[in-house]
Amino acid sequence: MTTRITRRSMLAGTAAAAGSLVLPLPHVMRKASAQDTITLGVVTPLSGPQQLIGNFVKLGAEIGADYVNANGGIGGKQVRLEFRDDKANPNDATVVARELLGAGVNLHLGAVASPVALVMGPLMQQEGGVHLTSGAGTEKLNHENYNDHAFRIGDGPYSRNAGLVRHIIQSNPEVDSWGGIIPDHEYGRTTWAIFVDAMLRFYPELTGKEPKIEQPILVPYASGDYKNFIAQAMRLPVKGIYTSVYGGDAVTLYQQAKPFGLFDKLDVLLDSANEFLAARALGKEVPVHWSGSHWYFETNKGNPLSDNLYEEYVKRTGDKYPMGWAGEAQAGIIAYKAAIEKTGGSTDASDIVAALKGLTFDSATGPRTIRAEDNQAIKNAELIKIAPSDTAESGFEVTDYVSVDGAAIIEPATPGKALELKVL
Missing domain, CATH: 3.40.50.2300 (Response regulator)
Structure with missing residues (x-):
């Protein structure tokens, strides 16, 4: 079962x-x-x-x-x-x-x-x-x-998130404006910084244009109420949103965002690392999104x-x-x-x-x-696209998956030194 x-x-x-x-x-x-x-x-x-x-x-x-x-x-x-x-x-x-x-x-x-x-x-x-x-x-x-x-x-967090960014730019180059819903702790701020760095690095390289990136919406860790933050996100002039809200917090965020229609107005939702966590909890209520994964069996x-x-x-x-x-x-x-x-x-x-x-x-x-x-x-970045399903027993399905060459997205080696990232 x-x-x-x-x-x-x-x-x-x-x-x-x-x-x-x-x-x-x-x-x-x-x-x-x-x-x-x-x-x-x-x-x-x-x-x-x-x-x-x-x-x-x-x-x-x-x-x-x-x-x-x-x-x-x-x-x-x-x-x-x-x-x-x-x-x-x-x-x-x-x-x-x-x-x-x-x-x-x-x-x-x-x-x-x-x-x-x-x-x-x-x-x-x-x-x-x-x-x-x-x-x-x-x-x-x-x-x-x-x-x-x-x-x-x-x-690592850089290659996973850079893989997400590179793939989305290649597959959806028209999505040129981005916002973020980011947990207000070290991991959240770090993943957002990596997202920004990768977007500023790859979007001009792959499209010849500059992306538009709004300041992120920072949300408390383990918050039970995201409605005010979702309302802020609804006002963002963006086509895509990146989030690294994780686990049970992601489930709550996605549940509360549905009545607002937040994800319906977006072209792309990027989820840094939940894999199947949110999908397994939400079933048919899960929004369409791309997520990074350490390993996806169908890809391999x-x-x-x-x-x-x-x-x-x-x-x-x-x-x-x-x-x-x-x-x-x-x-x-x-x-x-x-x-x-x-x-x-x-x-x-x-x-x-x-x-x-x-x-x-x-x-x-x-x-x-x-x-x-x-x-x-x-290591290659493994990415999965998850969507709700009326026929799957789980209530969701994987509608696409890709593997992004790890050598093309890994950051430089800087042992003993902090990772240097491009900033807005």
């Missing part, structure tokens, strides 16, 4: 994660099994508001490990996973990561919350570990907060890793619309496999860091290469 996601379930999470945690083996057993297994730590939210995302990470990691084990393991050794709940909180993440490190598990993946991702690099460097994020959104990870021991093996049909991930996900959940975080977790397993085999079997942190830098590895979205300069993977 397909899981129905509501705003309440997004904000509150569920309470089922505790029973799925894998407890550490006693020291004697761990030592004995080390000869024929490689243990990876998965530190991700398994309770609290971001558990929904963490569940996709958990399942993607499990499917990835099962795939690797069914195909010979890593150098003949089977992959074993140790799960820990970071609650999307850097303090909790530090505690459970140290627990794993103390047990000898030094290769981790799973961070989806930006504050967690940012503490992992210094911690891993100090304690002799490595962390691969599974979809954390902060651009600082590979720029001003760069650390050798933390890697983003998927798309015929790719063995993608096909296996989708088939196993549907088999284990009954849900036909997995989120892209599952693909990022699977990619973490595959990246560690490639790095360990590149070292000849070593799991020492310094060896793995060196092996990951410049590494090209396969994934559910095709080959990815991790830049040696800043630990950022070059």
Whole structure:
């Protein structure tokens, strides 16, 4: 049965994660099994508001490990996973990561919350570990907060949003005036700055003209009432709106905007990263929009890793619309496999860091290469167009999808320095 996601379930999470945690083996057993297994730590939210995302990470990691084990393991050794709940909180993440490190598990993946991702690099460097994020959104990870021991093996916020912008300009060049509805916090302001930079970069390049961009409408985080902001948006002289309002907030915004007819007066609505979150909650009430995705299964049909991930996900959940975080977790397993085999079997942190830098590895979205300069993977931006449906059981359907060349949209490497963006 397909899981129905509501705003309440997004904000509150569920309470089922505790029973799925894998407890550490006693020291004697761990030592004995080390000869024929490689243990990876998965530190991700398994309770609290971001558990929904963490569940996709958990399942993607499990499917990835099962795939690797069914195909010979890593150098003949089977992959074993140790799960820990970071609650999307850097303090909790530090505690459970140290627990794993103390047990000898030094290769981790799973961070989806930006504050967690940012503490992992210094911690891993100090304690002799490595962390691969599974979809954390902060651009600082590979720029001003760069650390050798933390890697983003998927798309960053710049490439995802630049991919959205580039595609919309190419497909709808007549949409030359834009506004924004942006959450008033760091992620919201950063995504808007990236949108503006990409629009100022690509629109003149692709059309020979300059875009018109209005100042964004900033909305409070976790607001239950967006009506005044929607009224402001109705007065904007724009053809398109970009939003990075996320999760349950996006559901509320879209619900409240419908009676105003906001989206009916637009040519294009761009949603930075909700993937299927809003669509699954709203069904037939979802507005037509383009969204970025870490991985979309239809785009990658015929790719063995993608096909296996989708088939196993549907088999284990009954849900036909997995989120892209599952693909990022699977990619973490595959990246560690490639790095360990590149070292000849070593799991020492310094060896793995060196092996990951410049590494090209396969994934559910095709080959990815991790830049040696800043630990950022070059990955295509996957985009989906979602529309309401009177016939689909889910109440929505994907009417178009594209993959934008990652090399054409990725930002320059500036490890240790803030990302420089064009401004209005």
